[in-house]
Amino acid sequence: MSGPSEFLAEASEFINWFKNKALPLWMEVGVDEMGVFHERLEPCGRPDGEAHRRVRVQSRQIYVFAQAYELGWLDNVRGICDRSTDELFRLAAMHDEAGAFDGVVNALTSDGRVADPTRDLYTHAFLLLALAWRRRAFGDEAAIERADEVIAYLDRRMKAENGGWVESLPAATPRRQNPHMHLFEAFLALAEATGEERFLKRASEMRALFETVFFDPVSGNLYEFFTDDWSRDPVDGHIVEPGHLMEWAWLLEKYGTLTGDPQYVVSRRLYDRALAVGRDAESGLLVDRISDDGSPLWSRRRLWPQTEFVKAAISMGRRGDRHAYGLAANVLAQLQSTYLNVDVEGAWRDRYDEQGGALPGPIPASSLYHLMCCAAEVHEALQVVSEPAAISA
Numbered sequence: 001m002s003g004p005s006e007f008l009a010e011a012s013e014f015i016n017w018f019k020n021k022a023l024p025l026w027m028e029v030g031v032d033e034m035g036v037f038h039e040r041l042e043p044c045g046r047p048d049g050e051a052h053r054r055v056r057v058q059s060r061q062i063y064v065f066a067q068a069y070e071l072g073w074l075d076n077v078r079g080i081c082d083r084s085t086d087e088l089f090r091l092a093a094m095h096d097e098a099g100a101f102d103g104v105v106n107a108l109t110s111d112g113r114v115a116d117p118t119r120d121l122y123t124h125a126f127l128l129l130a131l132a133w134r135r136r137a138f139g140d141e142a143a144i145e146r147a148d149e150v151i152a153y154l155d156r157r158m159k160a161e162n163g164g165w166v167e168s169l170p171a172a173t174p175r176r177q178n179p180h181m182h183l184f185e186a187f188l189a190l191a192e193a194t195g196e197e198r199f200l201k202r203a204s205e206m207r208a209l210f211e212t213v214f215f216d217p218v219s220g221n222l223y224e225f226f227t228d229d230w231s232r233d234p235v236d237g238h239i240v241e242p243g244h245l246m247e248w249a250w251l252l253e254k255y256g257t258l259t260g261d262p263q264y265v266v267s268r269r270l271y272d273r274a275l276a277v278g279r280d281a282e283s284g285l286l287v288d289r290i291s292d293d294g295s296p297l298w299s300r301r302r303l304w305p306q307t308e309f310v311k312a313a314i315s316m317g318r319r320g321d322r323h324a325y326g327l328a329a330n331v332l333a334q335l336q337s338t339y340l341n342v343d344v345e346g347a348w349r350d351r352y353d354e355q356g357g358a359l360p361g362p363i364p365a366s367s368l369y370h371l372m373c374c375a376a377e378v379h380e381a382l383q384v385v386s387e388p389a390a391i392s393a
Contacts (some may be wrong), residue, residue, distance in 0.1 A: 002322075002366075004317070004322065004325045004385040006325070006326055006329045007317075007325040007326070007328060007329040007385055008382070008385060008386060009329075010328075010329040010330075010332040010333050010336070011322070011328075011329070011332060011378045011381065011382050012382065013332070013336060014332045014335065014336065014375065014378055015378055015379055016338070017340060017346075017377060018371060018372075018375040019073045019258075019375075021074060021345045021346035022258050022346040022347075022368065022371060023068055023074055023346070024346060025045070025082075025344070025345065026061075026064075026344030026346070026348060026365070026368055027065075027074070029041065029046070029047050029075070030047065030061070030143070030365060030368075031061075031078045031084065032047070032049075034083070034087055034112075034189045035080060035082075035083025035084045035086070035087050036053065036058065036084060036087050036091075036112070037053070037057060037058050037061040037084060037365060038051070038053070038056060038218055038365060039051040039052065039053045039364070039365055040362040040363055040364045040365055041347060041360055041362060041363040041365070042363070043344075043361075043362065043363065044344065045344035045347060045363075045375070047069070048362060049110055051110060052107045052108065052109055052110065052115045053106065053107060053108045053109075053110065053115075054106065054107045054123070054366075055088065055092045055104050055105060055106060055107060055123050055127070056059050056106075056120075056122060056123040056127075056366070057365050057366050058088045058090045058092070058128045058130075059083060059088070059123070059126035059127045059129060059130035060126055060129075060130070060365070060366060060368065060369035061084065061365060061368065061369075062081050062084055062085060062088075062130040062134065062135045063129050063130045063151060063369060063372070064137065064368050064369060064372040065077045065080060065081050065336070066081055066130070066133035066136070066138065067133055067136075067138035067372055067376060068132055068372065069081075069138070070135050070136060070137040071376065071379065075195070081134065081138070081313070085130070085134065085143075085273075087112075088104070088127075089104075089146075091108055091112045092104040092105050092108060094113075094117075098390050100153075101149045101150070101152075101153050101229065102153065102157075103119040103124065103150075103153050103157065103169070104119070104123060104124065104127060105117045105118065105119070106118040106119070106120045106123055113355055117156070118168050118169065118170070119154055119157070119166070119168060119169040119203070119356065120179070121154070121158060121165050121166070121167045121168065121176075121179035121180075121183070122167070122176075122179040122182060123180065124150055124154060124158075125182035125183045125186050126182060126185075126186070126369075127150055127186070128150055128151070128183070128186035128187070128189075128190065128278040129182070129185060129186040129189050131143040131144070131146050131147040131150070131190075132147065132190040132192070132193045132194075133185060133189065133193070135147075135190075135193040135194060135382070136192065136193035144190075144193075144194060147190060148170060149193075151202075157169065158303060162228075162229060162230060163209050163213065163230065164180050164206075164209050164213075165179075165180070165183070167179050168336055173228060173233070174225035174226055174227065174233040174235075174236055174237075175225070175226040175227065175228065175233075176224065176225060176226075177213075177214045177223065177225070177226075177244070178224065178244065179223065180206055180209055180210075180214075180308045181206075181210075181244065181247065181248060182249055183202075183206055183250065184203055184206035184207065184210070184255075185251055186189075186203040187199045187203035187206065188200075188203050188254055188255060188258060190202075190250065191203065191258055191392050192258065194360070200258060200259060203255060203258075203259075204259070207252075207255060210248065210252075211266075213226070213230045214248075215248075215266070215270075216292075217269065219273070219292065220245075220269045220270060220272065220273030220276075221240050221273065221292045222244055222245050222248055222270060222273075223237060223239070223240065223292070224236070224239045224240065224241060224242060224244070225233070225237055238291050238292045238293075239289055239290075239291070239297065240278075240289070240290050240291065240292050240293075241284040241288065241289055241290075241305070242277075242278025242279070242287060242288075242289075242290060242305060243286055243288070243302075243305025243306075243308045243309070244308075245270045245273055245274035245278060245312075246270070246271065246274050246286070246305065246308040246309050246311065246312035247270070247311070247312070248267075248270050249267040249268070249270040249271045249274075249312040249315060249316075250267075250308065250311040250312045250315050250377075252266055252267040252270075253267050253315040253318075253319075256277050256347075264319060267312075267315065267316075268316070268319075269276065270312075271312050271313075271315075271316055274286065275327075276294070276311070277290055277294035277328075278290060280299065280301060282356065283301070283320070283334060283356060284327075284330065284334075285305075285306055285309070285331065285334060286301065286302055286305040286306060286308075286309050286330075287300065287305075287307065288300050288301065288302055292297035299352055299354040300351055300352065300354060300359070301351070301352045301356075302350060302351050303335075303339050303348055303349070303350050303367050303370065304367060304373075305335070305353070306331050306335060306339070306372040307335075307370040307371060307373065307374035308370070309327075309328075309331050310328045310332060310374050310376075310377065310378065311373060311374055311377045313325070313327045313328035313331070314328050314378065315377075317385075318381075318384070320355060325381075325385065328378075328381075331373070332378070338352070339352075344363070347363045348363060348367060348371075350362075350363065350364055350367060
């Protein structure tokens with residue numbers, strides 16, 4: 001597949017699957033009678049009612065339904081999002097002795113008790129994303145007030161003296177790139193939802209941390225794990241995740257659009273590095289982990305890196321790379337024939353092994369976030385690529 005014309009059919013099929021299969025399934029069985037989202041479905045499509053519920057997944061699902069509503073793909077979801085938001089804050093939000101917001105816990109039991117009281121930066125990043133999309137989709141001004149409470153908590157309790165935030169309370173090492181990337185995403189979403197420069201300023205702080213700590217411009221690598229002083233972790237500091245190379249490429253392009261500060265040189269470097277060393281030789285899909293010298297570490301293939309591949313390729317396509325649309329089309333075609341080709345319509349396989357065989361396991365709700373992000377990007381690209389000028393370019 002070589003260009004925009006090949007992209008159209010695969011993109012349309014993927015959007016049709018997401019709108020008409022995935023969203024209805026998760027609307028029907030993915031949320032319980034209290035408005036709390038299930039953590040996962042069993043392979044047969046029934047919800048696993050006993051699984052602990054990570055608070056980050058609650059936030060991700062609120063985001064999914066809010067953006068689907070904003071795109072006109074779902075009606076009557078405001079009530080679901082309201083109930084789930086209220087339940088999240090009722091069950092997971094903690095308060096100190098003075099009554100001030102003291103963060104959200106990491107996980108709840110299936111009946112709403114605290115299962116893991118850890119305050120995790122990753123979890124708070126997704127809470128901010130959910131609140132941003134409540135404002136954007138529903139005009140919920142109270143969501144920004146809540147977001148300000150969350151940010152104030154992070155500044156008060158989790159701000160690190162040497163840049164970024166500590167990744168959890170109680171503190172633990174190694175320090176992690178990933179939560180900071182999702183804070184970057186959340187601040188960009190808040191800026192888009194409100195038009196307020198203060199959120200772009202916050203995003204710029206994360207962009208600076210990316211440049212000074214996470215990214216190596218010489219190799220093009222993005223590092224994952226660090227010591228307290230932001231040195232690379234002595235055990236895991238060599239690990240590179242190709243999916244995160246693609247995810248940062250996409251986020252930096254969004255940052256450049258919002259700030260007017262072009263990011264293409266860096267985003268292209270990340271994208272090219274992922275293409276060069278991050279793909280399975282037979283399928284061309286992204287593997288989970290490599291070493292910083294490009295050698296394989298964990299050649300299994302989860303679903304989420306493939307959605308990030310599509311998003312980054314579309315970003316490069318917008319920059320004039322005709323071949324990138326072909327790569328996106330190829331990944332979408334493989335998703336349809338493998339990961340999304342399951343007996344339960346609207347569900348997926350989450351993992352493939354090193355030989356390309358499907359691995360058994362539940363259907364994690366957390367993947368719907370990645371699929372929604374991908375679907376929104378594909379939908380926007382369809383509007384552009386379907387124009388005659390784009391097809392003949």
